[in-house]
Amino acid sequence: MADRIIAIINQKGGTGKTTLALNLAAGLVLRGSTHLVDADPQRSVSQWVGMGAGPAVLPLAVLGGDPVATLAKLARNHRYVVVDCPPAVQGPVIDAVMASANLVLIPVLPSPLDLWASVDMGALVSRARQKNPALQARLVLNQMETRNTLSRAMREAVAAFDMPVLDADMQRRAAYRSAAVEGTSVYGLGKRAQTAVADIEAIIEEVLCL
Template structure:
């Protein structure tokens, strides 16, 4: 499966989710490659920090911030179980290429009306991509939210009936994500029995239950 985390809006937690999902699937024994398609290269920086800390390699991280991604990612997928694309904000050509490569477009949003409005352009790109890849699946994932806040609950309820809909799993605003990233780690490596680690594991399971994949010749 090729999963692309995409949103035109920056700061919604795409890289954090991409890294931790890749790590969760790697922990399950899957062969995983993460493609850093963001010109800022945050996932590559994380990988470099991990090497500096002499931590074991869990999955490959490669930089492919170019609009040929839709041709290159499927080739990479031939030799892996999961490809995770950390997409760029505000670079339409790269996002179009990532959408054409993906089996699942995961759109992280925060519980804010501003995030909903900012997603309109992203959804237009999904609609455009489906002209060429009608099998493309898209889902919102509610990220960086206080699970007990009224706004988070209302946003989740609104997105249930949206097209695309939201996954039932929500990811909280937790300092563990930033603490792990600073040292090239994942939240599960800090402590498997924390809300952050459990939420990532639940999100990974929810994505797998969608039953999405591709048959490569």
């Protein structure tokens, strides 16, 4: 277990990067010192945290200046660093994140188009491994509906993909949206978000065993 810097990436917007980053960090901070990093110029996670999801509990940094040095410093001082990335495959921020991360998580929606849009993510990870050979990568299925045939078919489709997928996934749940609206994580919603918390806990347990 050494996944100190966990970056949430996908070139596509709306796949759940910010949702996963914030809730993952909210679960990790219960286990050890955790720093959330906003690397997206849209600053969604900063706005979210600014509403109340931190910063007392969850310190947040914006990734500017020298991004490699900033990440290295945060990793020295925290057990976990979670980076919410912009929807991009290139640029100084993505380069720094890919050079520094121990693990990238790539949330994908259960649709073939979204899955194919993530093919470039495989190339990005392969390129990054030339300089960062220990970099691990996992797809995370998001907005899953267990009883939905498409979601079941997705599991089979990703199995044929060149990128391993986490067994744990994020189901489509109102709690993720409510947490965002209320400026908190699913952990902050109490009982009504129990199932969403269970999703995130399962993701964390799996990630910490990689």
